Amino acid sequence: MSSSKQNHNQEVLVTGNHTFSTVTNKIAGIVEMKNSKAWLIGFGVSNLLLGLLLISIVYLIWEGTGIWGLNNPVGWGWAIVNFVFWVGIGHAGTLISAVLFLFRQSWRTSINRFAEAMTIFAVMCALIFPGVHVGRVWHAYWLLPIPNQMGMWPNFRSPLLWDVFAVSIYFTVSLLFWYTGLIPDLATMRDRAKNKIQAFVYGLLSLGWRSSNRHWQNYEMAYLMLAGLSTPLVLSVHSIVSTDFAISLLPGWHTTIFPPYFVAGAIFSGFAMVVTLAIPTRKIFGLEDFITIGHLEKMAKVMLLTGSMVGYAYAMEFFIAWYSRVPEEGFVFLNRATGPYAWAYWIMVSCNVISPQLFWFKSIRTNIVMLFILSIFINIGMWFERFVIVITSLHRDYLPSSWDMYYPTFWDVSLFIGSFGLFFTLFLLFIRFVPIVSIAEIKGVLPDAHPHIKEDDHE
């Protein structure tokens, strides 16, 4: 089978002459094979970082937020930067699986499974930070509207409370969506199980899936509904996260452009992270047939689009700061570009605005090495974007008497690095226990699945 045999309008989504059975063998085989050395090393390193995360959290709770570099004007530091960074990364998964599903973009099938997994793990990482950054962690549950004898409810006017709802709903729906999509594949794993434990666990998780016509019908409907539910969430989560800043009256935060700008930035960073993860994964596990260069190129195009939107937002912030004639706001933006944190600002601009512009060239979009490097750049740039927003706005606000500098401490850094430990630990476990490409869905985009495939042969 080659591309010439396919419908002219249909692009090649899976290469390598795969049939239904080779697909199953290939993808399920990744889970079933023995641990490779590379995996073990990766898992070991991730676990060490996870340990660092735990130590950082315990010391934080033991000693208080004073172990960070925070001070009087700068009340939020790396913790909030990291929170927004991870929530942003968590955007690509739902976008790929839900929005692209509704738009019938069938190329998503190759990447949606691990993009969604990445979303869930990223949101888990994100959730750590608002949880531990509060001064009295043991009372953090007061953020939830739990009926109590004091008759105290949380303050519904506070964007932090909206955050609690937005992020927890997003996490729940994303998890359900991911799990629903997993059911047919878990059943496949159950059927191929070589020992009782595997058979039992996969059997339990696959909820009695027997691939009957009725199962498929219900499954498709449930999947569609969840996709419909998740789609507004993709837009709402980061819009609401952006209101943490936009609702305040701090110059540099108090900006109406924030919701769309944050959503674009989130998709931008999410796709960059998917690319960062996809490139080594497909190489190591030989998934080049499923995650083709075409997939990567499409993601590069999304990054080009969203990167340009982000660049536009940066420019527009400056324009509005000048146009509004609010002196404090004008100063904040000049201070970002020329003040003591200008280095962070220019890292952000070069990584987020300049580097994605290289994706105009097809040769770069299809160059794996360049793609990988640029995706890392974008990840760095997007982290610095949040750093610039949070720190540079706070460190010089209305009254110059309070102006001060913020320097991170060891514990600021360790918590951030540690969160990567959690992320990669979960991701590596995911690779070992769940098919990283949706077997059921990928079969649907195989040429074999085309109802007229035989007719094409006769042509």
Next chain:
Amino acid sequence: MKVDQKTYWKSIEELNDFEKSRKKNFNEFPDSVIEAPSKMSRKKFLSIMGASIALVTMSGCRKPVQKIVPYIDQPHGVIPGIPKHYATAMPFGLNSFGVIVENHEGRPTHLIGNKNHPSSLGSTNGFVQASILDLYDPDRSKLIRNNKNRSNWKKFVNMLSTIDKSKTAILSSSFSSPSIFDFKNNLEKEGVFWCCYDPISNENEIHGIQSSLGYEAFAKYDFSKSDCILSIDSDFLNMDINSIRNTKDFSKKRKVRSSKDSMSRLYVVESNLSQTGSVADHRLALSHNKLINFVYNLWDKFQGDNVSDTFIDAVYRDLKKNNGVIKGGMALPKDCHDLIVRMNHVLKSKAVTYTRIKETSACVSNLNHFKKLLKLMGDGAIENLIVFDSNPVYSSKSSDFFISVMKKVKNKIHFGPYFDETAELCDWHIPKAHYLESWGDCQSIDGTVSIIQPMISPLYKESYSDLDFLNAISDPQSSQDLNPMEISYKIIKNRYSSNWNRYLHNGIVKSTTKSKRSKNLEKINTDSKKSTFNGYEVVFYLSGQVYDGKFANNAWLQETPDSVSKVTWDNVAMLSEKTANKLDIKNKEMVSFSYKKKNINVPAWIMPGHADNQISLQVGYGRTFDSRVAKSVGQNVFPLMNGSFVNQSIKIKKTGLFAEIACTQDHHGMNTNDDFANSEIQNRLSDIFRELTLDDYQKNGAYSIQKITKNKHLTMKNGDIKTMYESPYQKFYDAEAKPYNKPYDPQDPPQWGMTIDLNSCTGCNACDIACRSENNIPTVGKEEILKGREMSWVRVDRYFSGSVENPKVAFQPVACVHCENAPCEQVCPVAATVHDKEGINAMVYNRCIGTRYCANNCPYKVRRFNFHNYTKDTPEVVQMAHNPDVTIRFRGVMEKCTYCIQKLKEVEHKSRVTKKNLNEFSVDVACQSACPADCIEFGNIKDSTPGNDIYITKQNDRDYSLLEQLNTRPRTTYLAKIRNTNKEISKS
């Protein structure tokens, strides 16, 4: 992240001797400061690793239970929870301040000025406020010691009965107390040589007065009687023994209630930028020797000579016209003071009167006596040296020499509150009790005698009062079996028995000394001693934090920023930008000062407005005795002094090494190397700190300052001025139903508010320390201040504008302004900061989970966060200083100014119980009652009954809100500053 590649030194000792000081500095910071997290020890690491296991069972961890035990026999008149108030007085060198002590169940917690006492008039300053912490200082000496071993009073008295009084000398610091003075006279009759000496004193002034008037006298100034004041190097609003009274009188003349009022004008000619200089309408920066020339030139002008100096010309005319007065600083030489007395005589100034020292019970510092003492000691003529509350080993201008002659004295006795540098070299040490636990008496500079009555029995049982100690010297037999305070009580009781209860209640015994205006002058010594010195001068002055070192162990004062430089926990070498450039010294660079083999390194601090060719050093730092706070803070510069305030032969050298200085306000509008930030600050300043000239105000009212916000914004095509900040919800705020819009009804909840008159604020920080004491605000230490985590609820912002050589200074106290439309309240997710119906932006500590969102959203940045558990290690005795009406905040909780809500509720409660209207009770919040300039008004802003000052000030046309464009509608507003400039000078 981005740290300069310079080497930073935490203290000067570290630079001098790195290894040694590393061990020593281990305990550098006070107990309430937590170990810096960067210093993670192995033990700590293990404990955290263990804790991560224990975390599972964390639910079992609670704070230890502390029990409150009721009285079994309740003392008469004490109702638990209701404080008692008693009058006493705080001796302060030659002066004393009358105070009212708030006493909770026998435990003094807060000081308020005594309204009846002429040297405090109901206010206090930072030293008075902070002295309460000295009472509870755990480092105070607790034991009687003989050769560093524990001894007792009986053995000490036995030893005293064997000494030969004619071979005994007493070295004391200056004092003013009738009872001590009597002891002095008696002891002198018995042959004791009593020497009174302070390294920094106003001796020059007294000698100057003597040479012009013919007798030794104090000059007593009343600035409310003058419309034109010229201060020559005198920081009379801050570092003067009578600073409270001076500020009080001065600010009376600076109150401008309407554009019809007038005010006094202040000229300051000085070398270092002092607090008084910052308040001046016109200021001239001259180095010390040029200051002396200035006095001579001015005298020439008074003589009718032609002096070609527009400043002197204008000042002279102004002084003549507006019943002017001249005040000289203590660093000026005797001859200058002589001339100042004569000039004041010519001016016929009513503002200055003289009190004969002979008619008072003051003992004035005398350098000649000290020299004589050193000689006698050197000759071996002294067998017994009694150091009476003085610390010559630390502060003597030639301490090495002092130590060498001290060794020749057989028997050395030290009496003082600390086992300090001198005590360590003495054979005997007797702890001195704090004034709040002693009986005694004192006389203030205007002659008012007050009784010092104890508020608590001595915390450390072996500490004795001044009178106990002196009685033991003069009559050992009668003192043998006595407990502390027994004798002193008898002495005081006998002396003042005539009206005992009234004296104690009022806190004053009627004054008996008269002060007179100058009548006849002595002949003048005509030869002018103008200086032609051209090198670098080093000038020494008292620290506004630790004074001459006696407050060095007071964490409140150490943490209070210097009024002008805003530096905490350090002394710095102030110099002008020009001089720094000439010497190639950078800001915060260690500068080495060498004088007679002594080499001392002090960090440089470039100070706008400092005179060129001069470096100013604060004394009082660099204490070496064993203490939690004082030790290793700053550097002792006494060894550089050469018997006078100025030393012209010190070698100054840059070192290329840099120090970390904990400054609470890094940006003031004149930072070197940050033009971008400076220009922005200057742009904003006219809006943040509003000021206008008196002429402008009298002509145009406050128009120019009220229009500032609007002028900045858009002019529409039809000519309207629109601001971007006009709120679409204005109607909502103006709604009748809002409590602050309703007409006044005494039955309604009061609407609390505050105004701060920027025109009278002198930036003295008394409010800051009073607030610290009233509201139990923790001190955090240098490391935390370096990180920018100071906890003070009210801070005094200081900005510079104009030229670096002669800047205009702005002082603006900022605490929570209690916005009616508070940005912090909206963003708190758990509703821990809410508004009450009295207009207070209340902070619910119990509910706060510490998201810090409120602090981020506060445009005034007045919210303070407990980043660590700052009170964890507070020693038990220091805990006694806490106000029981205010809770201690745990780590992770936000705090801020509450308008002293505990005081408001107390008054409201009284009004409810007595069924009287609230406005019949007076409410004084801590900062307001402490403020010596009376610049803070507080009360019910709706109450229009006559006499309610807050209502009147809110109607003043100079009243403006800070950052009013944000529509936060703050309850604390400011009255714009007025500068009473002299056109003749401002033109040139």
